[in-house]
Amino acid sequence: MVVPLFVGRGKSIHALEQALKAEGPIFLVAQKDSKENDPAIAQLYSVGTVAKVLQMLRLPDGTVKVLVEGLWRARLLEMVQSEPCFVVKVERLMAFTPRTPELEALVRAVRDAFQYYARLNKKISQDLVSSISQLEEPDRLTDSILPHLNVKLEERQRLLEVMDPRERLEQLLALLQGEIEILEIERKIRARVKKQMEKSQREYYLSEQMRAIQKEMGEKDDFRNEIQELEKRLEEKRLSEEAREKALHELRKLKMMSPMSAEATVVRNYIDWILSLPWAEYTEEKLDIEEAGRILEEDHYGLEQPKERILECLAVQSLVERIKGPILCFVGPPGVGKTSLGRSIARATGRKFVRLSLGGVRDEAEIRGHRRTYIGALPGKIIQSMKKAGSSNPVFLLDEVDKMSMDFRGDPSAALLEVLDPEQNHAFNDHYLDLDYDLSRVMFITTANT
Template sequence: MINFPKILRKEDDSGSTNLVLPLLPLRDIVVFPHMVAPLFVGRTKSVNALADAMNSEKSVFLAIQKKAGIDKPEPKDIHSIGTVGNVLQLLRLPDGTVKALVEGKVRGVIHNFIPNDDFFQVEASILAEPVPDEPDVAALTRAIIDSFEEYAKLNKSISKDLINNVSAITDPSKLADTVAAHFSFKIEDKQRLLEEIDPYKRLSYLLGLIKMEVEVYEMDQRIKVRVKEQMEKTQKNYYLNEQMRAIKKEMGAEDDGAEELDELEKRIKRKRMTKEAKAKVYQEFKKLKLMTPMSAEATVVRNYIEWIISLPWFDRSRITTDIDAAEKILDEDHYGLEKPKERIIEYLAVQSLVKKLKGPILCLVGPPGVGKTSIAKSVARATGRKFVRLSLGGVRDEAEIRGHRRTYIGAMPGKVLQSLKKVGVNNPVFCLDEVDKMSMDFRGDPSAALLEVLDPEQNNAFNDHYLDLDYDLSEIFFITTANTLPDIPLPLQDRMEIIRLPGYTEYEKYHIAKGYLVSKQIEANGLSGKDIQFNKSAIYTIIQQYTREAGVRNLEREIASICRKIAREFMKDPSIESFRVTPKSVQKYLGPPRFRHSQLEEKDQVGIVNGLAWTQFGGELLCVETAIMPGKGNLTVTGKLGDVMKESAQAAFSYVRSRANTLAIDVDFYKKIDLHIHVPEGAIPKDGPSAGIAMGVSLASALTGRPVHRDIAMTGEITLRGRVLPIGGLKEKILAAHRAGIRKVLMPKENEKDLKDIPAAVSKQIEIVPVDHMDEVLFHALLPQQADKSPVAGDAAMSVEMIPKEPDDMVQGSTIN
């Protein structure tokens, strides 16, 4: 019988006796009544609780934590139902921990936690168990004992003495607690058994857990037997195979494995490799001959040798150095693209003068559909090299470039060497597509791995992780493609020669369609030999009204769509001998026009300005609108603009305020009105430092009432003093203006150096005016005032002379080429 004389209290009216006991929080063990368990205690509070128990009546309350990982549990982290027990023995170990032997006595429940800085102290009471019905409990007791004996037969670690002791227990509650203590149930299940006061319900739940444990144990035994049988079968097969090999050797019969090794050795001797590779192959071949052919390691070594001897170490294509023939091929395949063609011809010229030239690394940057990948194929054809393409879009694993180490299962070389094995030569044209679409994650940075591949100074000794040998990549002609330059890491850009392909003019698109796309789609859609002609107006109709792009991919799709419909017409009526595609038939086949030929306004309007923007798909016309309303000087900027464009709008507003007198508007105009600047198509994000002067002109036009020329577009950033700062993407923007029918473009004077890239066909049709101050922009952009006064004019109406006149050094009406 346990003694609890320490502190006794009477509860209200219930008459139950409460005990004040030290609490020992347990992590991963549930102590049941009638159970003796050793505990290793290291936490200071727990050690103090045991010391307090030993110094008094040796009574302690044992309760498990809700989460074992908590080092400093709070009262809310401890289960309220536990076991009241005795500390039988306490032993301090040299490492500072304490070994305690405790015995569970009865179930208890915590009512309150008593404040104590040294250890947990609780006010608890003993839980009384109900008396179950005798017949029901007797049947459950028998079932529990039978199940326990069945488990003991499977688990040999349970002694016969324990089985006899369990069988002799007559108290149902004690039987349930004793059996539960000897099973490795989950902590949650054991806590549930402890919290179940009714012996009948506890026995029922325990029986289900034992049945489940027996089934799991039987399944585990079956799996072990199956694995053992499989291992014995494998060993038996290995033994028989070795016997067969020995018998064949004694009989003088040929061994298939030996034949394969002899053939492999002959291939090694015939293959031209570097000295390092040759030594490595022979070293691995010696290992292979000592291995059993059926072993997994032999397969790994054989694959490694196969990879080394299958690579084109010294196999090369014969390079064509005929410059005239190469130029003719490039012109046949592509219209325009002068810079890439010029660079290829330069390379061939140098190649004909020197014996060995390190392979150049070109990077073609431009919007989709301008022919970046196809020009790489043309380079291969013009130089007589083989062509291989590797798409880098979405690659995020460094091993895709450098390969996996041989320690990994299923290891292979990187995509670079795999492509060389496939093409069979060591000097192909190697196109690395979408180099700006690579990403990075925990598996490494593939762009960093590409640095060694694309660096002319070190790619002559490229080391793949799988081969672990130096491989010469210096003779490969690398061509990379990208849509946007900023997405390519700067160290990678440093290794490449950047060539921009900004897009095509309508004139160039017409010639591409006429000379390449129409004939290609006629053949692709089975119309070869048929008399089919697209007239000039039809092609221009497709370009202007059904496509809006920098490249020609959508143009080719629309031509293919027309060819498919023509093919259907031929199948319906075989008597048709010829077919002429006109603008009318284009609308019949492709439906109503999708785009307007021009994005210009119908007439000159106040506050509406044509800006120019750059996108990764080419240039775009960007409309800027300003509205004036009565208010208190608020400036609202909308159109899903980024921070840079919002700052440009604020700078433009400050400039207009600073020039109020010159513009003949009220100095305090901003106190009486609100201004709203809007860039339409608000669902599309817009940002960049090139819309400042467009916003400034829009504000000035709205405040002065002077309309803006509808056929003028402009690009440039503005400062508070009115200076026009340079921008990027000038060629793309001027091409966009040309597509939209703009007649005059205002651009920063500092960008005059970029005008040499503008096609002659475009510069002849557009007047390009360099400006370096906002006053010049206003002079060119604004028309005379329509009304007597501007919406916010001062005492005198603004006259035309108040806008600064054209500078003396500017020749009006001239076109700058």
């Protein structure tokens, strides 16, 4: 095999000149520490290659480019001379192994592996693959393939020192398989990166194309600004994982729509509803019983039994982190202060207050909302009231709960069960949103007339 070498050390250049002048061979051997500029004979490996100098060219920077042809492996026996260059005595390393079926199988396996390696490594020419595929002699096959593998010097030297051709082929095959595995992983990584780049470039191209079409149609950038505003709100808003995935999905759909289409308006309103709701926004609760009693006395004269029951409920809440189960229901004739008691409870606990009148509600959709497939669909009164409250833990007054009725459109009282049941209301599902909304931190109060 003929290889070019670049030589810069004085001793090595002098040895090349002497070998070229005498038309004799030169012994090429690697040093153990590549950082050593003037290695001693003990710092060199004992096994190297005897080569013939074919051509030598001095370069302007003082280094020498030399073309050498490897002849055979040799082992260093002793040093004859150290100045002005190393002159050594070597012995030729030869190994004779009979051609067995096992050795023949190894030769074929190494050739096939190198051909596959060359298909993965574009730096290896097809001419080289063709010439190596013609080699039959095991040692020559090993010496021809090894320089083209990206392995460390220690691995190359170890393989150079192995005498048994069968063992050399086995070790070379292991190195080839390791390099093939690395190249396959690199190819997968490149393909994945390329696919991601193509996807982002495609999205950018389509976005620019849509922008150009909108400009030609005379549409302004209001739609794009609105989408950017929605993206900013979505990034800043604290949402549940389900709600964030849904909002991102709908926002991607909105980007691909014409801003004047009816479907774009529906999607826009839906995203706006998701972003307008309080998902994890809680007001700080005040559970001072004495202060609550003072506020109740200040707002209402008399009503001792209702106020005592309210203070009992607040006292239990102050002892446990979350209270599940009891819902206060104020029953009495109109005008005695049932609704204003709920407002006083909100003031005493530091929560927001929201009121929903259930008188005359006959449709289940009033509670659960309409599905988005209907024109003009909206969320139910519960979700609308939560948006109005702007907090995830308000005092929610359900006024005149006894005035609800039912007809052919459904029973709203059955839908209200999911709202009030502490085992279900942590995942209240409105038909319009089609998302689980947590109502478990809401303090529900109901009123009824006698």
